[in-house]
Amino acid sequence: AQTVTQSQPEMSVQEAETVTLSCTYDTSENNYYLFWYKQPPSRQMILVIRQEAYKQQNATENRFSVNFQKAAKSFSLKISDSQLGDTAMYFCAFTINFGNEKLTFGTGTRLTIIP
Amino acid sequence: GAGVSQSPSNKVTEKGKDVELRCDPISGHTALYWYRQSLGQGLEFLIYFQGNSAPDKSGLPSDRFSAERTGGSVSTLTIQRTQQEDSAVYLCASSLVGGARGEAFFGQGTRLTVV
Numbered sequence: 001a002q003t004v005t006q007s008q009p010e011m012s013v014q015e016a017e018t019v020t021l022s023c024t025y026d027t028s029e030n031n032y033y034l035f036w037y038k039q040p041p042s043r044q045m046i047l048v049i050r051q052e053a054y055k056q057q058n059a060t061e062n063r064f065s066v067n068f069q070k071a072a073k074s075f076s077l078k079i080s081d082s083q084l085g086d087t088a089m090y091f092c093a094f095t096i097n098f099g100n101e102k103l104t105f106g107t108g109t110r111l112t113i114i115p
Numbered sequence: 116g117a118g119v120s121q122s123p124s125n126k127v128t129e130k131g132k133d134v135e136l137r138c139d140p141i142s143g144h145t146a147l148y149w150y151r152q153s154l155g156q157g158l159e160f161l162i163y164f165q166g167n168s169a170p171d172k173s174g175l176p177s178d179r180f181s182a183e184r185t186g187g188s189v190s191t192l193t194i195q196r197t198q199q200e201d202s203a204v205y206l207c208a209s210s211l212v213g214g215a216r217g218e219a220f221f222g223q224g225t226r227l228t229v230v
Contacts, residue, residue, distance in 0.1 A: 045221035091157055100171045105157035
């Protein structure tokens with residue numbers, strides 16, 4: 001069975017600073033996808049960034065980047081130049097790369113950007 | 116519509132009553148997933164549809180929970196004889212076949228409160 005662990009229930013950072021959210025996972029599979037989702041108060045889950053396990057290069061999307069360490073089973077999210085609109089719950093998630101692609105989620109990190 | 120639509124947005128029901136939650140996926144998305152998010156928790160997988168078939172129902176917590184999908188489109192999650200522990204946000208997501216290589220799009224969820 002796959003598990004995803006987020007050890008930081010809450011974090012806060014000043015606007016314009018950089019923050020890193022941690023995520024570790026456990027799986028015996030070799031091919032899989034990792035995701036960071038953002039959930040604002042509207043409840044809708046929004047995909048922030050995606051990483052394929054077979055790719056060594058870390059994914060980046062504008063101010064968002066990941067540090068993917070496959071051997072350590074670690075997948076952290078870095079948010080640069082944080083903005084007030086980044087305030088939300090952030091969930092790390094995992095899926096196997098074939099067939100049923102149901103997501104396994106961590107318990108989330110509540111991120112607050114302080115003006 | 117352009118996105119995944121869920122109705123109702125909020126539902127309050129009395130313990131013991133049956134409820135139906137509806138999900139309209141993005142047109143053309145063959146895969147559909149239901150998740151449950153209890154207060155302060157991550158998302159928990161309930162059921163996966165590929166077309167009208169449900170090859171993975173492993174997350175349904177009891178036989179009080181059932182779901183169907185018709186016409187490869189709309190899905191309904193039914194909870195019979197609701198209990199207080201069923202109170203949660205129920206989220207639906209849809210994706211193209213091989214969604215992990217694309218993206219799972221989420222609706223805004225139905226907040227169910229059992230009193």
